[in-house]
Amino acid sequence: MSKLKILYVTHEMTPYLELSQMAVNARELPQRMQERETDVRVFMPRFGVIKERKHRLHEVIRLSGINIPVGDEDNPLLIKVASLPAARMQIYFLDNDYYFSKRGYLTDEGKTELYADNAERVIFFNKGVIEIIHKLGWYPDIIHCQGWMCGMVPMYARTVPRNEQVFRNTRFIYTPYEDVFSESLGADFVSKAQVTGQDAEGFKYLENPVCSDFYRTGITFADGITLGSHEVGAELTKLSFDSGKPVLGFQEKGSENFAENHLELYRALLEQPVLEKQ
Numbered sequence: 383m384s385k386l387k388i389l390y391v392t393h394e395m396t397p398y399l400e401l402s403q404m405a406v407n408a409r410e411l412p413q414r415m416q417e418r419e420t421d422v423r424v425f426m427p428r429f430g431v432i433k434e435r436k437h438r439l440h441e442v443i444r445l446s447g448i449n450i451p452v453g454d455e456d457n458p459l460l461i462k463v464a465s466l467p468a469a470r471m472q473i474y475f476l477d478n479d480y481y482f483s484k485r486g487y488l489t490d491e492g493k494t495e496l497y498a499d500n501a502e503r504v505i506f507f508n509k510g511v512i513e514i515i516h517k518l519g520w521y522p523d524i525i526h527c528q529g530w531m532c533g534m535v536p537m538y539a540r541t542v543p544r545n546e547q548v549f550r551n552t553r554f555i556y557t558p559y560e561d562v563f564s565e566s567l568g569a570d571f572v573s574k575a576q577v578t579g580q581d582a583e584g585f586k587y588l589e590n591p592v593c594s595d596f597y598r599t600g601i602t603f604a605d606g607i608t609l610g611s612h613e614v615g616a617e618l619t620k621l622s623f624d625s626g627k628p629v630l631g632f633q634e635k636g637s638e639n640f641a642e643n644h645l646e647l648y649r650a651l652l653e654q655p656v657l658e659k660q
Contacts, residue, residue, distance in 0.1 A: 385421040386648070388412070389522040391511055393487070393531035395424065398432045398464075398473070401487065403611055404529050404559050411526075413469045414641035423522075425514065427482050427507050427531070428462055428475035431491075439464045439475060445517050450478075450509050452502045453574035457481065459510050476510045488563060501567040504596075505575045508534040512545060521548055524648045526555040528610060530562065533596030534575070534588075536603035541584035542577045553651040556604035558597040558622070560613035566590050594618065601625060606651050608633070608644065 394401050395408040408424075416422045428439070439462040449456035460477040477483050481503045488496050497503070511532065515521065527535050536554040539545045572585045584603070587595040597618050601607055607622045608630040622629050630647050633640050 385419060386524070387421045387520070387522040388415055388423075388524045388526065388648070389515070390422070390424045390526050390528065391532040391535055392424065392426050392528040393507075394529070395426055395473070397467070398426070398437060399429060399487065402559065402562075407557075407610060408528055409466075411641065411644060412471060413466070415645065416469055416471050418641065418645065422471055423520075424466075424471065424473045425511050426473065426475060427503075428477040429482055429487055430485050431487070432475065434462070437464050442474075445474075445514060448510075448513050448517060450506050450513060451577075452505045452509070453570075457506055459506075459513065461514060474514065476507055476514065478506060481506050496563060496565055501571050501591075502574060504531055504534070504567070505571075508532060508538060508575075509577075511535050512538050512542075516548070522552055523652055524553055524555060526557070526608075526644075526648075527600060527604070528557040529559055530593050530596040530600075533598075533600035534584075535600075536605075537584040537599050538577070540603050541581040543579050553606065553648070553654075554604045555606045555608060555647070555651075556600035557608045557610040558601065558614050558618050559610040561593040561615070563593050566592055605654075606630070606647055608647070 390408065390412045392408040394405040396405045399405060412422050412424055442461045442463050445461040448459045450459050457478055462475040462477055464473050466473055488500060512535065536556060539549040539554065569590045571588055571591055576585065587598040598621060601621055606628040609619065609622065609632045612632055628647055628650060630643060633643055
């Protein structure tokens with residue numbers, strides 16, 4: 383039997399970027415799965431605080447050079463790879479000289495004002511995740527997206543005609559956390575994010591999105607949901623349980639069945655039949 387293929391998508395992960403509990407969860411879960419003889423990879427943005435020399439990143443030329451459309455602009459995507467210390471696991475960093483490598487997470491260091499183009503940065507990252515999977519030709523059995531910044535990955539996989547067939551056997555897990563910002567990312571978000579021929583239903587929450595709207599989108603298009611924190615709001619928790627999808631409540635990383643409960647959810651979802659689009 384071939385190994386279970388699992389992709390984790392996150393915007394923070396220890397030791398590269400440590401802002402919240404998500405950074406710890408995003409490191410712990412992939413490593414636990416790797417120890418269970420699965421084929422694990424991780425995608426995250428390469429923010430400027432992630433230093434190439436310190437973390438031994440190197441560019442993967444064969445994967446770089448894709449242009450990612452954001453609105454009317456095409457933006458080059460660079461891919462850099464590092465091996466997670468002591469885990470024998472590859473971390474793929476999605477990079478762009480303007481959007482990521484010369485800048486911080488949401489703001490400049492020591493400042494509170496959000497970058498004016500955070501909408502474009504989020505769109506670039508989510509579209510980039512899908513494009514790199516196509517480029518690799520490595521289609522995971524499970525794609526587990528953690529946090530607001532990758533909330534559109536399941537949506538792009540399920541609503542863009544080019545993606546629907548290749549991801550039909552993939553199961554998407556989504557993990558919401560607490561809100562990290564309250565400002566809107568702009569009324570023109572959909573016009574920048576939409577792909578030609580895409581089902582407009584994918585953007586029902588994103589017309590002028592705030593952080594929680596990305597969580598709603600991830601929950602809507604995922605096949606299963608895990609709650610990433612005790613701080614997930616009541617509305618999102620209710621949306622998760624009302625969805626009729628499998629929901630795994632918050633799991634302490636050090637709990638005895640932390641990894642086993644996630645693996646059980648993954649396997650249960652893979653046993654469900656593929657639903658044909660009507």
